[in-house]
Amino acid sequence: RWPSLLKYYSHSDSVSWLEEYKARHNAGLEAQRIVASFSKRFFSEHVPCDGFSDIETLGCPSHFFEDELMCILNMEGRKGLTWKYYAKKILYFLRQQNILKNLKEYLQRPTERQSFLEGAVLIDQYCNPLSDICLKSVQAQVDDITDKVRKVLRTKNPRHPSLASKAGEVLIPEVELQRQVLDAMNCVLYEQLKYKGNELDYYNSLNSYIHQVLIRRTGIPISLSVLYLTIARQLGVKLEPVNFPSHFLLRWCQGKEGSTDIFDYTYIDAFGKGKQLTVKECEYLIGHHVTEEFYGVVTSKEVLQRMVGNLLNLGKRESTDQSYQLLRDSLDLYLAMYPDNVQHLMLQARLYFHLGIWPEKVLDILQHIQALDPSQHGAVGYLVQHTLEHIERRKEELGPEVKHRSDEKHKEVCFSIGLIMKHKRYGYNCVIYGWDPACMMGHEWIRNMNVHSLPHGPHQPFYNVLVEDGSCRYAAQENLEYNSEPREIPHPDIGRYFSEFTGLHYLANTELEIRYPEDLELTRATVQKIYSSGKE
Numbered sequence: 242r243w244p245s246l247l248k249y250y251s252h253s254d255s256v257s258w259l260e261e262y263k264a265r266h267n268a269g270l271e272a273q274r275i276v277a278s279f280s281k282r283f284f285s286e287h288v289p290c291d292g293f294s295d296i297e298t299l300g301c302p303s304h305f306f307e308d309e310l311m312c313i314l315n316m317e318g319r320k321g322l323t324w325k326y327y328a329k330k331i332l333y334f335l336r337q338q339n340i341l342k343n344l345k346e347y348l349q350r351p352t353e354r355q356s357f358l359e360g361a362v363l364i365d366q367y368c369n370p371l372s373d374i375c376l377k378s379v380q381a382q383v384d385d386i387t388d389k390v391r392k393v394l395r396t397k398n399p400r401h402p403s404l405a406s407k408a409g410e411v412l413i414p415e416v417e418l419q420r421q422v423l424d425a426m427n428c429v430l431y432e433q434l435k436y437k438g439n440e441l442d443y444y445n446s447l448n449s450y451i452h453q454v455l456i457r458r459t460g461i462p463i464s465l466s467v468l469y470l471t472i473a474r475q476l477g478v479k480l481e482p483v484n485f486p487s488h489f490l491l492r493w494c495q496g497k498e499g500s501t502d503i504f505d506y507t508y509i510d511a512f513g514k515g516k517q518l519t520v521k522e523c524e525y526l527i528g529h530h531v532t533e534e535f536y537g538v539v540t541s542k543e544v545l546q547r548m549v550g551n552l553l554n555l556g557k558r559e560s561t562d563q564s565y566q567l568l569r570d571s572l573d574l575y576l577a578m579y580p581d582n583v584q585h586l587m588l589q590a591r592l593y594f595h596l597g598i599w600p601e602k603v604l605d606i607l608q609h610i611q612a613l614d615p616s617q618h619g620a621v622g623y624l625v626q627h628t629l630e631h632i633e634r635r636k637e638e639l640g641p642e643v644k645h646r647s648d649e650k651h652k653e654v655c656f657s658i659g660l661i662m663k664h665k666r667y668g669y670n671c672v673i674y675g676w677d678p679a680c681m682m683g684h685e686w687i688r689n690m691n692v693h694s695l696p697h698g699p700h701q702p703f704y705n706v707l708v709e710d711g712s713c714r715y716a717a718q719e720n721l722e723y724n725s726e727p728r729e730i731p732h733p734d735i736g737r738y739f740s741e742f743t744g745l746h747y748l749a750n751t752e753l754e755i756r757y758p759e760d761l762e763l764t765r766a767t768v769q770k771i772y773s774s775g776k777e
Contacts, residue, residue: 268305279327284752326736336370355541413477427515438512463489465511481538503536658760659747661727675705707732
């Protein structure tokens with residue numbers, strides 16, 4: 242009945258299943274109540290920081306609550322879209338809070354107990370909280386690769402110490418025996434399993450997620466180095482991470498252990514099929530000379546810092562994701578490690594300010610920045626002033642604006658909420674979730690978008706549309722046409738506005754219908770008229 246919950250029980254446990262069932266049932270009712278309340282409470286704004294306060298003080302087991310959220314997400318595909326939208330947000334929040342707690346516990350451990358692989362998994366989990374990623378599963382895949390390396394090693398040297406049952410617990414002292422391990426690793430990883438550096442799609446965030454590296458067998462220097470280092474250590478070879486500029490490397494000691502002489506080490510490029518490099522070849526790799534400090538070993542925390550830094554840079558580059566989710570997640574991770582970093586605190590405050598979300602949290606961040614670095618008072622003061630204005634405007638907002646199609650000023654509006662449309666000029670598919678009788682954007686936007694070049698200019702209805710590429714756009718009526726082959730629009734915010742996809746159009750949810758009370762009937766009539774030739 243509960244296969245997803247098996248991991249919370251042991252065969253040796255004495256369990257009252259009636260009490261367990263009651264607890265699960267009550268948790269389900271509580272989850273449904275909270276999810277149902279979210280649309281009404283947060284339709285017109287981003288879910289605020291304190292919006293999850295009900296969930297943080299749950300009176301039921303969190304794993305039962307999560308299980309009900311998963312049941313909602315797994316409901317039949319085209320229905321319950323609004324419930325799924327908010328269930329996903331709540332589950333995202335719950336899991337991230339738990340992962341952040343695990344990360345902080347990991348960082349408090351002694352350095353020797355901070356596994357590089359576990360750190361990479363925690364980053365992966367935080368950025369992909371809805372994916373089924375766990376350290377046990379990732380470790381099992383790494384162990385499988387390690388076993389393949391042992392098989393190759395056995396054919397080369399049947400008496401190699403790495404083949405012993407407790408190999409990995411004791412480091413191999415002889416350099417030649419270590420070399421045999423690395424040769425076997427290169428054979429398995431790069432020849433048999435075809436792992437390689439992803440040169441063609443280097444800036445894809447999937448390259449940074451360890452579970453994706455194992456699935457796709459490709460990555461960037463740092464993610465491949467974590468995998469390579471982990472396998473080597475399990476086979477008794479101590480490799481160390483090197484925070485080399487522009488290209489993460491590993492180092493392998495050829496001299497006295499713990500030597501501070503950079504020439505006592507061979508440097509390994511996991512991105513370049515395990516190639517072994519001299520100091521001079523490392524410089525050729527990046528095209529310039531670097532000082533000795535860049536050849537030094539770094540801690541697990543510094544490795545995680547670089548991994549998160551890569552994701553931060555990718556988050557800044559991602560222009561199509563209007564929610565900047567990757568940037569937000571990577572900032573959370575960075576500030577969990579370095580909570581007093583003024584530069585990243587300021588970036589987080591500016592990001593939330595730009596997105597118009599969580600103004601109260603913005604004020605808290607700015608107050609923290611001011612306490613850490615009073616010289617930031619100019620930038621802090623500007624943001625504080627505008628954030629307070631935002632909060633005041635929000636307080637002054639009246640109820641939702643209701644648009645009746647029967648109003649004389651709306652007579653030119655031809656299309657209605659929920660229709661699947663196609664853009665005549667750019668060819669994208671989209672769904673309408675709002676409209677205005679004329680363009681309501683400012684002069685600058687109208688000028689930048691060259692609206693005056695349209696035959697009807699800004700004096701025609703404009704539509705808010707969710708586009709299949711994940712963007713939200715504001716399109717002129719003359720640029721839209723009915724889609725002859727309507728299909729679902731894979732947009733992350735579809736459930737915020739619609740409760741169901743009928744196969745031909747979307748049904749507005751309760752909150753959207755309140756704002757456009759006469760659109761539903763018109764949408765149904767339009768669909769009946771357009772698609773009645775056999776499709777209906």
